[in-house]
Amino acid sequence: MTAFFCYLKARRAALKKEQPALSNTQIVSKMSQEWKALSTKEKECYEKIAQKDKERYTKEKKAYEEKKKKSPKVEKKASPKKAPKKVKAHKKAAKKVIKKKGKTAKH
Numbered sequence: 001m002t003a004f005f006c007y008l009k010a011r012r013a014a015l016k017k018e019q020p021a022l023s024n025t026q027i028v029s030k031m032s033q034e035w036k037a038l039s040t041k042e043k044e045c046y047e048k049i050a051q052k053d054k055e056r057y058t059k060e061k062k063a064y065e066e067k068k069k070k071s072p073k074v075e076k077k078a079s080p081k082k083a084p085k086k087v088k089a090h091k092k093a094a095k096k097v098i099k100k101k102g103k104t105a106k107h
Contacts, residue, residue, distance in 0.1 A: 001053045003046040
């Protein structure tokens with residue numbers, strides 16, 4: 001999460017209380033203007049929050065990937081709805097025989 005999004009998260013509820021008539025689009029636009037007006041020093045606390053969140057995310061992602069590597073892979077089972085290929089081939093052959101018989105009977 002970026003410092004700007006940390007600011008949005010912290011400021012949104014207060015702004016909504018201050019100006020309840022604003023639409024969501026207007027709220028975001030107003031907060032964007034406020035963000036641009038903030039000094040570097042004022043933005044610093046949000047940048048620290050964003051950095052901590054990034055570190056948390058990186059740590060959790062690494063733990064997840066390690067867990068994923070250690071867990072055994074699950075094999076997928078064949079769907080019981082599908083007929084085996086041998087049966088399908090047999091059905092196709094039977095249809096061909098029936099078509100041939102139909103053609104010879106007409107002549």
